[in-house]
Amino acid sequence: xxxxxxxxxxxxxxxxxxxxxxxxxxxxxxxxxxxxxxxxxxxxxxxxxxxxxxxxxxxxxxxxxxxxxxxxxxxxxxxxxxxxxxxxxxxxxxxxxxxxxxxxxxxxxxxxxxxxxxxxxxxxxxxxxxxxxxxxxxxxxxxxxxxxxxxxxxxxxxxxxxxxxxxxxxxxxxxxxxxxxxxxxxxxxxxxxxxxxxxxxxxxxxxxxxxxxxxxxxxxxxxxxxxxxxxxxxxxxxxxxxxxxxxxxxxxxxxxxxxxxxxxxxxxxxxxxxxxxxxxxxxxxxxxxxxxxxxxxxxxxxxxxxxxxxxxxxxxxxxxxxxxxxxxxxxxxxxxxxxxxxxxxxxxxxxxxxxxxxxxxxxxxxxxxxxxxxxxxxxxxxxxxxxxxxxxxxxxxxxxxxxxxxxxxxxxxxxxxxxxxxxxxxxxxxxxxxxxxxxxxxxxxxxxxxxxxxxxxxxxxxxxxxxxxxxxxxxxxxxxxxxxxxxxxxxxxxxxxxxxxxxxxxxxxxxxxxxxxxxxxxxx
Ligand SMILES: *[C@@H]1O[C@H](CO)[C@@H](O)[C@H](O)[C@H]1NC(C)=O
Numbered sequence: 001x002x003x004x005x006x007x008x009x010x011x012x013x014x015x016x017x018x019x020x021x022x023x024x025x026x027x028x029x030x031x032x033x034x035x036x037x038x039x040x041x042x043x044x045x046x047x048x049x050x051x052x053x054x055x056x057x058x059x060x061x062x063x064x065x066x067x068x069x070x071x072x073x074x075x076x077x078x079x080x081x082x083x084x085x086x087x088x089x090x091x092x093x094x095x096x097x098x099x100x101x102x103x104x105x106x107x108x109x110x111x112x113x114x115x116x117x118x119x120x121x122x123x124x125x126x127x128x129x130x131x132x133x134x135x136x137x138x139x140x141x142x143x144x145x146x147x148x149x150x151x152x153x154x155x156x157x158x159x160x161x162x163x164x165x166x167x168x169x170x171x172x173x174x175x176x177x178x179x180x181x182x183x184x185x186x187x188x189x190x191x192x193x194x195x196x197x198x199x200x201x202x203x204x205x206x207x208x209x210x211x212x213x214x215x216x217x218x219x220x221x222x223x224x225x226x227x228x229x230x231x232x233x234x235x236x237x238x239x240x241x242x243x244x245x246x247x248x249x250x251x252x253x254x255x256x257x258x259x260x261x262x263x264x265x266x267x268x269x270x271x272x273x274x275x276x277x278x279x280x281x282x283x284x285x286x287x288x289x290x291x292x293x294x295x296x297x298x299x300x301x302x303x304x305x306x307x308x309x310x311x312x313x314x315x316x317x318x319x320x321x322x323x324x325x326x327x328x329x330x331x332x333x334x335x336x337x338x339x340x341x342x343x344x345x346x347x348x349x350x351x352x353x354x355x356x357x358x359x360x361x362x363x364x365x366x367x368x369x370x371x372x373x374x375x376x377x378x379x380x381x382x383x384x385x386x387x388x389x390x391x392x393x394x395x396x397x398x399x400x401x402x403x404x405x406x407x408x409x410x411x412x413x414x415x416x417x418x419x420x421x422x423x424x425x426x427x428x429x430x431x432x433x434x435x436x437x438x439x440x441x442x443x444x445x446x447x448x449x450x451x452x453x454x455x456x457x458x459x460x461x462x463x464x465x466x467x468x469x470x471x472x473x474x475x476x477x478x479x480x481x482x483x484x485x486x487x488x489x490x491x492x493x494x495x496x497x498x499x500x501x502x503x504x505x506x507x508x509x510x511x512x513x514x515x516x517x518x519x520x521x522x523x524x
Pocket of ligand 1: 319320321322323398399400401
């Protein structure tokens with residue numbers, strides 16, 4: 001660096017430009033541009049900048065974003081107006097219009113595992129053109145042919161490309177290419193007048209790597225503060241990456257689901273479309289939850305009793321000192337049964353270590369803090385928040401001891417399928433492919449033993465697209481527990497009282513050995 005007293009830059013000469021009108025900040029984004037849009041679910045989305053794109057009317061956008069909000073909020077709005085040509089995302093999930101446009105051939109969707117997406121963006125910002133990852137090996141991601149665009153008749157118009165495979169130290173990895181954008185639309189908490197940025201809690205997520213991976217990075221913040229307000233070592237993104245800053249004037253900051261443990265809400269959740277839910281939750285949550293507390297406990301339904309059986313067995317997988325990532329539903333509920341004498345550090349892929357799912361007696365709603373289930377959570381002392389690329393470095397790097405997740409199918413050699421039914425249902429893989437591809441992480445599947453109509457879920461080979469190959473270590477159902485040996489196959493180790501191995505055989509679509517130490521299914 002050439003230094004001379006007269007050329008030291010002052011904050012007014014920094015290149016970050018401050019705007020007051022968000023539409024001014026995005027008006028040069030042309031049709032056909034690739035935009036990187038931060039946020040996870042509805043947490044940390046640049047809502048003012050997205051609204052401004054509705055005004056500029058720009059079309060044929062390629063939008064790189066973990067998901068697309070919900071139908072009537074976040075990127076979902078730009079889907080409704082058909083301003084997006086292609087989405088590069090990991091999760092379709094809650095957005096019904098997203099799924100509809102994709103399945104009907106109106107929208108191109110490159111489904112990308114969440115950790116791969118985060119790392120592709122990180123690599124893009126860091127000047128790394130491509131990298132190898134174990135995530136997606138042995139799945140459609142590696143094989144190619146995954147539908148990006150459907151024809152009206154349901155055949156595939158554009159299919160994904162095959163990935164190059166290389167072996168390193170006896171494991172298979174696939175090559176993934178970096179992603180860069182023309183513009184990044186980022187939501188941060190605060191900027192100082194020099195253009196340095198900090199994020200709030202889990203609102204960091206994809207925003208952090210996206211700041212670095214676009215030609216022009218536009219950040220909306222809740223507050224602009226004087227230089228020196230943040231200590232230099234606490235700055236999340238140095239000003240060098242930031243081109244434009246706008247102080248957003250209105251933040252709706254919706255949350256998708258507040259508390260599914262509340263019985264009224266979960267009933268509502270099942271009945272209504274998600275967008276109605278978001279709207280009403282925003283105003284109704286406190287009252288609803290309090291009303292629930294006053295209600296007498298209802299007798300449990302059979303399905304709830306079976307679910308609780310799986311949850312109470314799953315909770316026995318926790319060991320003291322363990323780092324665990326739990327899927328939505330049964331795995332997360334199992335954390336309610338962690339024994340008081342052990343400490344388990346829960347990780348959520350949107351960027352928290354040390355979370356707890358609150359019981360609904362102790363709600364603390366902070367919408368900058370959600371876990372991967374998009375519900376609000378609380379954290380324990382000693383917890384930390386980080387970005388999505390960091391979160392998946394933890395996961396991919398094998399630092400997580402246990403991952404528990406649901407499944408649609410599991411094969412006898414531990415292949416797992418849980419992300420799509422071709423032509424019918426696409427939830428997206430989210431972070432599941434990354435979680436199960438991590439060497440050194442124990443993978444436990446919790447699921448009902450059979451599908452509707454008694455269809456087998458445990459099979460010789462899965463017929464649905466795989467999430468991971470030879471990745472499952474244990475299967476827990478309401479009837480039995482199996483250990484999975486990736487070459488030898490299944491061993492029945494526990495069975496629910498009153499059932500015999502013969503009964504299990506009748507409802508299992510794969511051969512299994514019976515452990516000489518077969519015991520009754522254990523419960524917390
Ligand atoms: C968790 O994994 C680490 C290695 O990443 C290991 O050292 C530690 O013993 C494991 N802890 C438990 C409780 O399994």
